[in-house]
Structures are given as structure tokens and as C-alpha cells.
Amino acid sequence: MQKTANVVIIGGGISGTALAYELAVRGMKDIVVIEKQYLASGATGRCGAGVRQQWGTETNAILARDSVKRFEGMNEELDYDKDIEFKQGGYLMVAYTPGEWEQYKKNVAVQHSLGIPTKMITPQEAQEIVPHLNIDGLIGATFCQTDGHANPFHVVDAYYKAASRLGVKFETYTTVTGITRENGKVTGVQTNRGDIDTPLVVNACGFAAGTICKMVDFDLPLYPQRHQALVTEPVEACQGPMVISLSHRLYCQQSPHGSFIMGVGDPNEPKDFNINSSWEFLEDVARQAITVLPLLKNLRVVRQWSGLYDMSPDANPIFDEIPGAQGMWVAAGFSGHGFMVGPMTAVLLAQKILGQQCFMPIEKFGLDRFRTGELLLEPAVV
Amino acid sequence: MQTKETIVCRCEDITLDEIQSLIKQGYRTIDEIKRVVRAGMGPCQGRTCRMLIAQELAKAYGVPVSEVLMPTFRPTVKPVKLGTFAGGESDAENC
Numbered sequence: 001m002q003k004t005a006n007v008v009i010i011g012g013g014i015s016g017t018a019l020a021y022e023l024a025v026r027g028m029k030d031i032v033v034i035e036k037q038y039l040a041s042g043a044t045g046r047c048g049a050g051v052r053q054q055w056g057t058e059t060n061a062i063l064a065r066d067s068v069k070r071f072e073g074m075n076e077e078l079d080y081d082k083d084i085e086f087k088q089g090g091y092l093m094v095a096y097t098p099g100e101w102e103q104y105k106k107n108v109a110v111q112h113s114l115g116i117p118t119k120m121i122t123p124q125e126a127q128e129i130v131p132h133l134n135i136d137g138l139i140g141a142t143f144c145q146t147d148g149h150a151n152p153f154h155v156v157d158a159y160y161k162a163a164s165r166l167g168v169k170f171e172t173y174t175t176v177t178g179i180t181r182e183n184g185k186v187t188g189v190q191t192n193r194g195d196i197d198t199p200l201v202v203n204a205c206g207f208a209a210g211t212i213c214k215m216v217d218f219d220l221p222l223y224p225q226r227h228q229a230l231v232t233e234p235v236e237a238c239q240g241p242m243v244i245s246l247s248h249r250l251y252c253q254q255s256p257h258g259s260f261i262m263g264v265g266d267p268n269e270p271k272d273f274n275i276n277s278s279w280e281f282l283e284d285v286a287r288q289a290i291t292v293l294p295l296l297k298n299l300r301v302v303r304q305w306s307g308l309y310d311m312s313p314d315a316n317p318i319f320d321e322i323p324g325a326q327g328m329w330v331a332a333g334f335s336g337h338g339f340m341v342g343p344m345t346a347v348l349l350a351q352k353i354l355g356q357q358c359f360m361p362i363e364k365f366g367l368d369r370f371r372t373g374e375l376l377l378e379p380a381v382v
Numbered sequence: 383m384q385t386k387e388t389i390v391c392r393c394e395d396i397t398l399d400e401i402q403s404l405i406k407q408g409y410r411t412i413d414e415i416k417r418v419v420r421a422g423m424g425p426c427q428g429r430t431c432r433m434l435i436a437q438e439l440a441k442a443y444g445v446p447v448s449e450v451l452m453p454t455f456r457p458t459v460k461p462v463k464l465g466t467f468a469g470g471e472s473d474a475e476n477c
Contacts, residue, residue, distance in 0.1 A: 038414045045417060082418075153417035172410070233425050233461055257420075277457050286467035297465030302425055304457050 001171055001191075005198045006030040007353070008189045010176050010212055011205030012037075013044035014152065014339050015331050017159035018346035019202060021078070024166035026354055031168045032196060034189065036175050036208070040156040043206045044339055046307025048229055048251055048263055050242045051340040052091040052147040053116045056107040056379040059316065059364055061114050063341035063348075066359075070343035071150050079165075080158040084150050087256045089240035091147035092129055093380075094138055094292070096247045101139045103379050108142055118144040130239055132295035149242065149253055152339050179215040179328065186216075186327035200353070201328045207273065207308040209332030216325035220318070221370055222333050223271040225311045227263060228281040230304040232296075234258030239293075244382060248288040251382050252296070260299055264288050265382050275306045309336040314375035317341075319349055319365040329353065336381060390438075391431035393424020401435055405442045411451045412436060422453065425461055 006028060009016045012035030020033050035041070051071060053064040070077070071086045095101040104120070111118045121143055123135040129143060160170060171193065178190035179201060188197045203212045207224040235258055242253035252262035264285045282304060290297045312318055312333030322328045331349050338345070344359075351358045369375055385399035396419050409415050412422065412435050421435060422428030436450040 038411060038417075040417060041413070157418060231423075232464070279457070282457070282467045286464040287469075290464060290468045297468065298463055300425075300461035300463050301458050301467070302461050303423070303427055305454075 001174070001194045001196070002030075002032065002169060003194070003196060004030065005032040005196050007032070007200040007202060008196055008198045009033045009202045009204055010189070011035065011042070011203070011208070012039040012156070012170065012172065013042050013204070013206060014156055014159075014342035015204035015206070015334070015346065016202070017156050017163060018342050019204060019331065019349055020168045021159045021163040021166070022346045022350035023353065024163050024168050026350055026356070028354065029167065031163070033168060033170045034174050034176055034191060035170065035172045038172050039160055039170070040153050042208075043307050043310065043334075044152050044156055046229070046305055047152055047339045048253070048261055049149050049152055049255065049339070050091070050147075050251060050253060051086070051150050052144070052242065054091055054093055054107060054111060054118055054142060054144050054147060054380065056103065056110060057316070057376050058110055058114065059360070059376055060337065060341065060378055061111055061116060062360055063344045065114060065116050067341050067343040068146055074155070074158060074343070078158040078162040080154070080161065082154055082157065084154045084158055085256045086148065086150045088146050088148040089242070089253075090129070090143055090145040091244060092126060092133075092141055092143050092241040093244045093246075094126060094133070094141045096137050096139065096245065098139065100246055104140075104142050107380055111144070116144060117146065118142050129241060130243060130293070132238070132293050133243065134292055134294055143241065147242065149255055155339075155342075176212060176215075179212070179325070181216060181325055184324055184326055186325055199327050202331060202349070202353070203328065204331045206332055206334070206338070207310040209310060209330055213322060213330065216322055216328060218322045218324060220330065220332070221313055222318075223311050224273050224308040225269050225271060226274055226306050227265060227269070227309055227336065228277060228285070228304060228306040229261060229263035230282070230285060230301050232260040232299040233302055235299065243293060245292050246380070246382065248292050249382065250285070250288045250292055252289055252293060259302075260296065262289050273308065275308060277304045277306055311335050313370055315378045315381045316376040317345065317365055318367060319345070319352070319362050320367045323367070390434045391421035391424065393426050394420040396421040396431070398438070401438055405438060410439075412439065413451070413453045416453060427456075428453065
């Protein structure tokens with residue numbers, strides 16, 4: 001392992017790999033990415049693989065909108081030898097309660113102001129898009145055709161390969177054990193495989209970001225929250241969009257491979273690092289999915305898994321330099337929607353780190369917001 | 383051995399040649415290979431290919447198979463219909 005670097009990125013998920021690429025492509029040299037296991041072994045590789053622009057906060061909508069453009073051209077941009085499997089079958093967000101419908105109206109106004117082509121549609125129109133949708137009690141739905149799916153493993157693999165070609169070094173199965181500082185400035189990263197001198201560290205390790213921040217005596221306001229998902233056997237293409245029902249806490253989509261990926265959020269999930277699979281989840285998600293999409297009752301589940309959301313107090317990410325550790329940046333707290341905005345959050349952070357003009361104000365994502373109360377509260381999280 | 387005709391993962395049609403090529407490219411564990419080419423992600427969840435890939439990794443790295451990192455064994459043990467989980471056996475058309 002090399003002894004010095006210009007920047008050490010901790011975390012080999014979408015955040016870390018995309019940032020490594022965005023820094024390298026802008027001319028930075030000697031970039032090292034450290035990953036405790038293998039690339040995409042954390043939240044990125046465990047996510048629901050959805051990409052949506054239908055958000056309620058302007059920041060999320062912009063990041064997602066511009067990330068969609070990147071996903072559209074990613075195979076070519078990163079010269080990927082496989083396929084990131086970007087499928088723009090849309091997202092259908094269904095409203096079964098008046099409260100949901102009112103919120104969706106507000107969200108769509110935000111989306112339209114940013115040029116995101118979401119449509120508000122009737123239950124009948126929703127059923128034309130997803131014929132097996134249960135429209136009993138459905139008030140309406142919002143649909144954006146350019147939302148969709150991307151394969152998280154392949155997206156990370158594509159960034160990894162492109163970054164490697166630009167000289168970025170990836171150290172997998174390597175654990176960070178300490179961060180060294182002198183006079184309040186970061187000087188290096190210690191690992192179980194040796195130490196690296198560096199003036200710049202980016203903490204992009206999701207639910208483990210708090211652990212890394214503790215190494216510089218900073219208490220990051222994040223907590224881990226388990227979310228579970230399952231995948232079924234593959235069947236012929238029969239569902240174009242991801243279907244989201246906030247009142248059923250459900251998301252469900254058919255991947256390009258033909259399998260259905262789905263999950264439900266559990267409001268009683270404790271703040272904990274537990275990532276074991278539970279039988280309660282299987283029963284819960286099966287009931288919710290069959291209520292919204294009855295046809296799916298005949299699909300066989302082949303695998304369930306879980307991952308951790310890195311929840312921040314307002315369910316939005318934190319990009320900031322850590323107080324008392326100059327040169328140490330945090331990019332975490334994505335709260336379950338880091339994958340879909342990953343391409344653009346990496347650009348934003350790369351611009352900031354290199355002192356370039358940021359395409360949107362990064363200050364909004366700063367730690368200060370938890371002190372001032374100017375939160376980025378996102379109303380549309382599953 | 384005819385590595386291009388020898389199937390290692392029957393669910394996803396992955397050949398021995400593809401597995402050996404990924405190992406040469408630096409994918410170091412069954413988990414990494416699975417995520418790149420879907421070996422072990424099909425209906426049988428790696429019952430056949432897991433140990434075959436483990437043997438290839440053991441050979442490539444010169445270690446005993448027992449030292450090859452195993453992926454997490456996840457539920458369900460066998461494919462089960464969503465309807466069975468939702469309402470029990472009688473609610474699902476299982477035959």
C-alpha cells in the first residue's frame with residue numbers, strides 16, 4: 001500500500017468511488033480509496049436500485065434530475081465494458097390518502113419548477129401504466145417516465161474501473177483504525193495494513209461515518225437504521241415503473257433482469273447496527289405488496305437481505321469539513337437515497353474540494369443547519 | 383478442461399472461463415464475483431456454483447477452500463411465493 005496520498009477517501013460505495021473518479025478526471029493525482037470489505041458491500045449494494053426525481057425538496061430534486069442525465073450517458077462516459085442497466089420505466093407514486101395527495105401536489109410543484117416532467121394522473125391512468133395496480137381507494141398518482149432503475153453493483157464497478165484507469169488506487173479489505181492530526185489539521189490515515197500520510201480525508205462510509213468522525217473527537221448527528229428488501233424469481237417484463245406507496249411504506253419494481261425488488265420501511269425499527277434478516281419483514285412486505293399489486297402473490301421470493309440507512313436529523317446528506325479536523329470532509333447521511341443522487345453529489349464535493357465553482361450551493365448541506373434549524377426536511381422518504 | 387463450455391452457475395449461465403477471467407481481473411471473493419456477473423443470484427442461490435467458485439479462488443490464491451470467504455447465507459431457504467408469506471399456504475396457488 002502506498003505511504004502518501006493527496007486524498008484518502010474512506011468508503012467504497014457510490015459516494016467514494018464516484019468522488020474518486022470526479023477528482024481524478026479533474027486532474028487530481030495520488031487518490032486512494034479505502035474500503036473495509038469489497039466495493040459496494042455497504043448501503044449502495046443493498047439499496048433498492050431505484051432512481052427517482054420525484055422529491056419534495058429542491059436540493060434532492062436537482063441532484064436527482066442531474067444524476068439521471070449522468071446515468072443516461074454513464075456507460076459511454078465511463079467507457080464501461082458491461083451495462084449499468086439504466087431502465088427508465090418511470091416511478092409511479094400512488095396516493096391512497098388525502099394527506100399523501102396534498103403532499104404530492106406540493107412536491108410536483110417543486111419538480112415542475114425545476115423542469116422535471118412529472119404528471120399528476122387519475123387512478124385509471126395509473127392502471128393503464130401498471131395494469132395489476134389495485135386502484136380501490138386510490139385518489140391519484142404522480143408519474144415521471146424518466147425515473148427508473150440502475151444496477152448499483154455495476155454503477156460502482158463502472159466508476160471503479162474508470163477511476164482505476166485514471167490512476168486511483170483502491171485498497172479493499174482494509175480497515176481504518178485512526179486519523180492523525182497536528183494543530184487541528186489532518187495529517188494521515190492509519191489502517192490495519194499500514195499508514196498513509198495525507199492532508200485530505202473524505203469520510204464517505206455511510207452508516208460507519210459516525211465511527212470515523214469519533215476518531216477526530218467529533219460527534220456526527222447520524223444514526224443507523226436497518227431497512228430490509230427482497231428479490232423474487234425473474235419473470236417476463238410486466239411492470240414498467242417503480243411503484244411507491246408511502247401509506248403502505250412500500251416500494252416495488254421489476255429490474256431489467258426480470259426479478260422484482262421490493263421493500264417496506266418499518267416505523268418501529270430501532271436505531272441500531274443490526275443487519276440480520278427477519279421473518280417479520282417477509283410477512284409485512286408480502287402483505288403490503290399484495291395489497292397494492294395483488295398479482296405479485298404468485299411470485300416466488302428467492303432472497304432477502306438488509307442494509308443500513310445512514311439517517312441524518314432531516315433525512316438529507318451532510319457535506320462539510322469537520323470542526324477541529326481541517327482537511328477532513330464528510331459525505332454521509334444520505335438517509336436511504338444516496339445511490340440515485342450519487343453521480344451529482346460526487347461532482348459537487350469534487351468541485352468544493354478542488355476550489356472550483358460548485359454547480360449548486362454546498363453550504364445548504366452543512367452541519368450548521370442542525371444548529372440554526374434551517375433543515376432540508378424531505379417529505380418523500382420511504 | 384473446456385472452460386468456455388463448462389457451466390459453473392446454471393441459473394445464470396456463467397462459464398468457468400468467465401469465473402477464471404474475473405479472478406484474473408482481481409475480483410477476490412465469491413461476493414464480488416456474484417455482484418458483477420450474478421453467479422449465485424438465481425433461483426438456487428448458489429447451491430451449485432458457490433463451492434465451485436470457492437475452489438477456483440482457492441486454486442488462484444493458493445489457499446485451502448476453508449479460507450475462502452463465504453457469502454452470507456440468506457433466507458429464504460427455498461423459493462416461496464409472496465402469497466404464502468402474506469396469508470399462509472391456502473392463500474397461494476402453490477401447485
